[in-house]
Amino acid sequence: MTKTNKLLLVSTCLILAFGIARHQSRRLQLLVSYGTKPDKREWRGRLNLVFAGNSKVERGVSPAAVVSVLGPARAGNFAYSACGFGSNYLAEISRLLDMNQQEKIIVLGISVSTLSERNANLDNEFLRMYRNPYQVELLESRLPRVYDFLKPMDWGVFGYLLKPSKKYTSFEIRHADGWEASWRIPELRIQVQKPRERVGYARVSDKVIQKLLQQVNMWTSQGVEVFGFDAPPQTMERVGSKSYGFDPDGFIQDFQKAGAVWLKFEDSKYHSYDGGAHLRNDAALIFSTDLGRSIKDKKLERSDSGK
Amino acid sequence: MLFNSLPFLIFAAIFFLLWPCFRKSLHARWGFLSLASLLFYAWWDWRFIFLLIGSGLVAFYIGRAMAKMPGRRKSLLLLALILHLGLLLLFKYADFFTENVRVFLSALGVSWQPNRLALPLPLGISFITFECLSYVIDIYRGKLVPTSRFLHFFSFLSLFPHLIAGPIIRPADLLPQLEKTGLATEEQKWRGLRLMILGFFKKMVLADNLAPLVNAAFQGDTPDGGMLFWWLVTTSPAFQIYFDFSGYTDIARGLANWMGFEFPLNFDQPYRAKTFRDFWGRWHISLSTWFRDYVYIPLGGSKRGTVAGIFALWITFLLSGAWHGAGWTFILWGALHAFYLTVERATSWQKHLLKIPAGGFLVTLLMIVQIWVAWVIFRAENLDQAGHIIARLFDFRSPFTRITEAPNFRAITIIFSIVFWEVARALHRRKWINWGRRRREQIEFALLAVMVVAAIYLRGAGGAFIYFQF
Numbered sequence: 001m002t003k004t005n006k007l008l009l010v011s012t013c014l015i016l017a018f019g020i021a022r023h024q025s026r027r028l029q030l031l032v033s034y035g036t037k038p039d040k041r042e043w044r045g046r047l048n049l050v051f052a053g054n055s056k057v058e059r060g061v062s063p064a065a066v067v068s069v070l071g072p073a074r075a076g077n078f079a080y081s082a083c084g085f086g087s088n089y090l091a092e093i094s095r096l097l098d099m100n101q102q103e104k105i106i107v108l109g110i111s112v113s114t115l116s117e118r119n120a121n122l123d124n125e126f127l128r129m130y131r132n133p134y135q136v137e138l139l140e141s142r143l144p145r146v147y148d149f150l151k152p153m154d155w156g157v158f159g160y161l162l163k164p165s166k167k168y169t170s171f172e173i174r175h176a177d178g179w180e181a182s183w184r185i186p187e188l189r190i191q192v193q194k195p196r197e198r199v200g201y202a203r204v205s206d207k208v209i210q211k212l213l214q215q216v217n218m219w220t221s222q223g224v225e226v227f228g229f230d231a232p233p234q235t236m237e238r239v240g241s242k243s244y245g246f247d248p249d250g251f252i253q254d255f256q257k258a259g260a261v262w263l264k265f266e267d268s269k270y271h272s273y274d275g276g277a278h279l280r281n282d283a284a285l286i287f288s289t290d291l292g293r294s295i296k297d298k299k300l301e302r303s304d305s306g307k
Numbered sequence: 308m309l310f311n312s313l314p315f316l317i318f319a320a321i322f323f324l325l326w327p328c329f330r331k332s333l334h335a336r337w338g339f340l341s342l343a344s345l346l347f348y349a350w351w352d353w354r355f356i357f358l359l360i361g362s363g364l365v366a367f368y369i370g371r372a373m374a375k376m377p378g379r380r381k382s383l384l385l386l387a388l389i390l391h392l393g394l395l396l397l398f399k400y401a402d403f404f405t406e407n408v409r410v411f412l413s414a415l416g417v418s419w420q421p422n423r424l425a426l427p428l429p430l431g432i433s434f435i436t437f438e439c440l441s442y443v444i445d446i447y448r449g450k451l452v453p454t455s456r457f458l459h460f461f462s463f464l465s466l467f468p469h470l471i472a473g474p475i476i477r478p479a480d481l482l483p484q485l486e487k488t489g490l491a492t493e494e495q496k497w498r499g500l501r502l503m504i505l506g507f508f509k510k511m512v513l514a515d516n517l518a519p520l521v522n523a524a525f526q527g528d529t530p531d532g533g534m535l536f537w538w539l540v541t542t543s544p545a546f547q548i549y550f551d552f553s554g555y556t557d558i559a560r561g562l563a564n565w566m567g568f569e570f571p572l573n574f575d576q577p578y579r580a581k582t583f584r585d586f587w588g589r590w591h592i593s594l595s596t597w598f599r600d601y602v603y604i605p606l607g608g609s610k611r612g613t614v615a616g617i618f619a620l621w622i623t624f625l626l627s628g629a630w631h632g633a634g635w636t637f638i639l640w641g642a643l644h645a646f647y648l649t650v651e652r653a654t655s656w657q658k659h660l661l662k663i664p665a666g667g668f669l670v671t672l673l674m675i676v677q678i679w680v681a682w683v684i685f686r687a688e689n690l691d692q693a694g695h696i697i698a699r700l701f702d703f704r705s706p707f708t709r710i711t712e713a714p715n716f717r718a719i720t721i722i723f724s725i726v727f728w729e730v731a732r733a734l735h736r737r738k739w740i741n742w743g744r745r746r747r748e749q750i751e752f753a754l755l756a757v758m759v760v761a762a763i764y765l766r767g768a769g770g771a772f773i774y775f776q777f
Contacts, residue, residue, distance in 0.1 A: 004496045007752060011504075011759035018760055152766045155516075 019149045035174035036144040048101040049075035053109025054083045056231040060279040062288040063177040069292030077178030080126035084119030085212045104224045109231035117205040181281035204246045220259030229263040263294045308350040337458035344465035355429040366439035367460045370446045370453035387443040395436045403633035431471035442478045468559040474573040474593035491567040499564030506557030508758040514551035515767025517543045537699040544686045583647045621645045640685040
């Protein structure tokens with residue numbers, strides 16, 4: 001056998017051996033994933049209840065739990081990690097709705113970072129999928145086992161191997177409706193940095209806000225009910241708002257002027273992880289139920305007031 | 308199509324499976340290469356294959372016309388320059404130019420609001436333009452006989468390993484190789500595989516894992532830190548750009564080897580250079596030599612006296628800066644290197660320093676400081692940001708602020724690994740450790756296998772190669 005073939009063979013064997021070893025050992029894996037990530041583009045024209053936002057919504061909102069309170073609906077969690085409300089994302093949300101349905105609802109998880117130029121238009125999971133659909137779709141959705149097998153490792157594993165006595169529980173369960181139930185111990189290093197540093201990039205963009213408000217206006221004029229909420233946990237986002245002079249109350253007023261409804265939640269009710277960045281799986285279920293109840297109440301209020 | 312993507316792996320597997328079928332017929336070989344390269348290019352945006360074919364047709368027919376009508380060579384060359392550079396100017400510099408004219412006029416009190424063309428930048432247009440110009444200029448100079456077959460020329464121009472981000476291959480180097488049939492030798496395959504593994508490792512493990520720190524630093528994510536903090540941060544783009552681009556070149560050279568071709572060396576350990584002249588002989592060699600042969604020497608080079616030589620040098624580096632991107636940061640980066648070279652020519656400061664104890668170390672350190680500062684300008688979003696970061700780099704008031712809070716564990720691990728690697732190499736060169744040939748081959752084999760596994764499991768978030776934008 002030639003040296004070239006030998007190297008190819010040895011490398012392939014090593015990849016397989018390492019991949020198998022990793023899946024056998026939780027210590028080498030850190031984050032254990034269950035289930036298949038849905039190809040959310042397949043939802044086009046099929047939903048009448050859409051949840052959108054960043055990873056706080058992706059991990060914090062279970063459409064099934066919302067529907068259990070709100071009543072029957074074809075619901076999907078269309079949130080993506082690090083996603084902001086850029087024009088491509090807003091356009092894709094519009095495409096998801098089945099406009100023939102009488103009741104159409106869009107629920108937006110709006111936080112400071114979703115209004116930043118960077119998260120909206122430069123770098124997020126949605127844009128990665130949008131710009132490179134073949135690769136992402138093929139591996140993540142069509143060949144989930146291959147994707148999981150070849151998934152890059154968390155570098156935290158190395159630090160972790162040195163401290164084998166440390167406790168860990170890290171998992172994500174991918175639901176077909178887009179919700180990623182998850183919990184992670186130890187927390188991601190980047191997430192446990194001081195909130196001031198973490199939200200340093202979250203400089204809100206007036207352009208992104210204007211675009212979002214225009215789109216909300218358009219949706220409501222087409223008969224779509226639009227709800228917005230500041231997805232819990234909100235600690236770091238509040239710091240971000242203060243640092244860059246963002247006025248959340250002013251934004252909420254403009255949002256409501258565009259015809260949408262703002263929902264408020266008590267942050268301290270829900271357990272979070274990653275230094276207050278994401279809701280734990282159990283807290284996400286409680287929050288989703290609250291979210292469903294809140295939407296229902298607002299709808300009743302609206303119908304009572306004759307709107 | 309990105310080298311570090313699943314579609315490319317499938318594309319390459321099919322290509323190399325079919326390639327042996329075309330070992331006998333030259334026309335079939337060229338046709339297959341051209342077709343595969345067009346598919347590779349069209350994967351990004353199929354509309355621009357017409358631009359690629361159009362550029363190729365212009366260069367090919369002007370080259371042939373020069374051979375048929377030697378008396379009109381000059382006007383034909385002028386036509387080729389206008390068409391090729393015109394296309395490059397239109398796609399790459401039109402908005403930059405009009406915007407600067409607008410700013411200039413508004414400073415004079417004249418209000419002018421031009422419409423932005425906002426044309427998409429065709430992938431690799433700068434590289435394609437330079438390949439075409441090489442072909443035409445070499446024919447004009449009588450250094451190259453034009454090929455009479457378009458497929459032969461087009462397979463040279465579009466050959467997918469070098470199509471998008473180089474290395475810039477001279478027609479005199481590649482056209483003769485394309486006229487040979489046969490397959491890669493076993494030795495070429497081994498070298499090719501080694502280069503590809505090294506290239507993927509550099510790109511996917513080193514460059515892509517440094518990227519988050521670099522992106523964070525230059526997008527304003529990183530908190531204000533002290534001098535040492537910023538030196539650590541700015542070390543990352545220096546290595547990221549190097550690993551990204553030299554990784555791409557290694558993969559391109561490896562792919563060429565697997566086809567049975569040879570591409571020239573494009574990077575030769577540039578950060579070990581002791582002079583700036585040496586640095587430019589080691590960094591992006593194919594571009595540096597292109598500018599030397601087609602801009603610097605025609606402007607007189609160093610043969611027409613010191614002042615004329617420095618003038619030619621500045622023009623060459625300003626153009627080289629502008630070639631990298633339509634922005635003042637790139638032009639300033641070119642100007643800074645021209646300045647470094649001018650000072651070097653005038654003072655030969657490295658020679659003097661090398662005479663004192665620890666002079667070698669001092670020269671390396673000063674070279675690195677200057678090159679790093681230039682990279683800050685190259686990578687910065689705008690001149691203000693570049694100025695802010697450079698001011699931090701030389702702010703001695705609080706050197707240690709936040710040094711322990713450097714934001715990326717991966718990046719720091721990589722930077723220290725590189726330093727460790729360099730020290731180990733230096734020790735090895737001094738023959739303190741004397742490995743036998745067989746032992747060295749075994750170690751190399753094991754290292755390459757580990758690199759493959761690392762490229763899969765320790766890869767960073769995949770992104771396009773930095774030089775694609777040029």
